[in-house]
Amino acid sequence: MRWSNCAGRCTSCSARSRHASRDESPExxxxxxxxxxxxxxxxxxxxxxxxxxxxxxxxxxxxxxxxxxxxxxxxxxxxxxxxxxxxxxxxxxxxxxxxxxxxxxxxxxxxxxxxxxxxxxxxxxIQRRKQFANLCYLKQHKSETLTEYLSKWKKEAMGVTNFDERSAIPFFTNNLRSGPFHSDLVQNEQKTYTKLMDRATRYANAEVAEKRKKEEEEGQSRGDRAPQPQEDRRPPRSRRDWGPRLALLRHLIPLTQPMSVILDHAEDMGIVSFPEECLKISPKADPKKYCRFHQQRGHDTDECMVLKRQIEELIQREYLGQYVKRSGQDHAKGPDNAQKKRDGTGPSTSAQRKRELGQLTEDE
Structure with a gap:
C-alpha cells in the first residue's frame, strides 16, 4: 500500500515510467x-x-x-x-x-x-528511353561523314528500348545519303545487323583513308607548281633611276623668304623632317651661329644647305608654293642675287624650264 501511494515519486516508479516512454518513441x-x-x-x-x-x-x-x-x-x-x-x-x-x-x-x-x-x-x-521507331528518323546530314553518322547511330541504338536487329537493317540503309556505300548496300543486302555494322565500319575507314590520301596528293601537286626562284636578269638600274634626285645647288628654286621663315611655316604644317643625327662640326665653324634645323651651332639656319634641299623637295611635291620666286618678283631679291643676275651667273631660263620638265642631262 505504501508503494501504491507514492504517486510516481519513488525510484522504481520513475524507472518504469522511463522504460514505458522509450517503448512508445519511434526508435x-x-x-x-x-x-x-x-x-x-x-x-x-x-x-x-x-x-x-x-x-x-x-x-x-x-x-x-x-x-x-x-x-x-x-x-x-x-x-x-x-x-x-x-x-x-x-x-x-x-x-x-x-x-x-x-x-x-x-x-x-x-x-x-x-x-x-x-x-x-x-x-x-528511371530514365525514359527512346522508342525503337525513333531510329527511322535518324538521317545522315549532308555535311556528315560516314564515320560521324555511324558513331551517332550506334549511340542512339544503345539507348532505345526493344531494339530489333532485323528491322534496324532497312532503317540504317534508308537513312544513308546517296553515294557509293548506299548503292552497295542496295545491291548487296546484308543478312544480319552484325554484318551491316562491320561493312559500314570498313567503308568508313576507307573513306577516311581516301580523304587523307587525296589531301596528301593535292599538297604534293601544289608543291610541284610552286614558282621556283629565278635569277634576276633585268638590266642594272641606271643612276637616273636611283630614287628622287635633288637638283644641284646652283639650280635650286629661288625663294621669296629666308629659309628660317619657311622652316617655321613648314614646322607648323607638320611637313618638315628634322635630321636625327647632328652634323660633324668643322674646326673652322663659327660657334656664334646656330642652326635651328640641325639644333646645333656652327652655321646659320638661312645658310643650311641640307634645309635648302628639303625645302626644294617640298616645293617639288607641291608644298610651300607661296615662297617660290616668280618672274617679276624683286622684293625678296638681295644684292647678291642682283649681282648674279647682272653677271649672268644665275640659272638661265632654259635650265630652269628643263628642270621643271625633268629634261636635265647628267652634266646639267
Whole structure:
C-alpha cells in the first residue's frame, strides 16, 4: 500500500515510467533485423566465397542499370537465389540503405520479390528511353561523314528500348545519303545487323583513308607548281633611276623668304623632317651661329644647305608654293642675287624650264 501511494515519486516508479516512454518513441530497428525469411538467412555461403565489388546505388540514377550490373557480377560467382538476396543489401547506400532497413521482417523470400520492391520504390529515377521507331528518323546530314553518322547511330541504338536487329537493317540503309556505300548496300543486302555494322565500319575507314590520301596528293601537286626562284636578269638600274634626285645647288628654286621663315611655316604644317643625327662640326665653324634645323651651332639656319634641299623637295611635291620666286618678283631679291643676275651667273631660263620638265642631262 505504501508503494501504491507514492504517486510516481519513488525510484522504481520513475524507472518504469522511463522504460514505458522509450517503448512508445519511434526508435530505429535492431541492426540485426532483416526483411528476409528464415530460409533465406539459413542458406550457407559457398566455401571460399568473396563478394565482388559493386558500385553502391544512391537512388539518383536509373535503378535498372544498377540491377543489371549486380546480376552480371553475381552471375560469375555462381551463387543461388538466397545469396543473391543477402548480397544485394551490401550494394545500397544513403537513402537506399534507409529504404532497405524499413522493409517488413520476413517479407522477402526470393530475389524476384526483392527486385520488384526495389524497382517500385525507385521508379521515379528511371530514365525514359527512346522508342525503337525513333531510329527511322535518324538521317545522315549532308555535311556528315560516314564515320560521324555511324558513331551517332550506334549511340542512339544503345539507348532505345526493344531494339530489333532485323528491322534496324532497312532503317540504317534508308537513312544513308546517296553515294557509293548506299548503292552497295542496295545491291548487296546484308543478312544480319552484325554484318551491316562491320561493312559500314570498313567503308568508313576507307573513306577516311581516301580523304587523307587525296589531301596528301593535292599538297604534293601544289608543291610541284610552286614558282621556283629565278635569277634576276633585268638590266642594272641606271643612276637616273636611283630614287628622287635633288637638283644641284646652283639650280635650286629661288625663294621669296629666308629659309628660317619657311622652316617655321613648314614646322607648323607638320611637313618638315628634322635630321636625327647632328652634323660633324668643322674646326673652322663659327660657334656664334646656330642652326635651328640641325639644333646645333656652327652655321646659320638661312645658310643650311641640307634645309635648302628639303625645302626644294617640298616645293617639288607641291608644298610651300607661296615662297617660290616668280618672274617679276624683286622684293625678296638681295644684292647678291642682283649681282648674279647682272653677271649672268644665275640659272638661265632654259635650265630652269628643263628642270621643271625633268629634261636635265647628267652634266646639267
Amino acid at each position: 530505429p530497428r535492431d541492426a540485426l533485423a532483416t526483411p528476409f525469411t528464415k530460409d533465406v538467412m539459413a542458406e550457407p555461403l559457398p566455401r571460399d566465397f568473396r563478394f565482388p565489388a559493386v558500385k553502391p546505388y544512391m537512388g539518383a540514377t536509373d535503378p535498372r542499370d544498377h540491377l543489371s550490373r549486380y546480376k552480371a557480377v553475381m552471375m560469375m560467382t555462381g551463387v543461388n537465389d538466397a545469396i543473391m538476396c543477402r548480397g544485394f543489401c551490401t550494394t545500397l547506400d544513403g537513402q537506399t540503405q534507409d529504404w532497405f532497413g524499413f522493409l517488413p521482417g520476413e517479407s522477402i523470400a526470393t530475389f524476384a520479390v526483392l527486385t520488384k520492391k526495389f524497382m517500385s520504390h525507385f521508379a521515379g529515377s
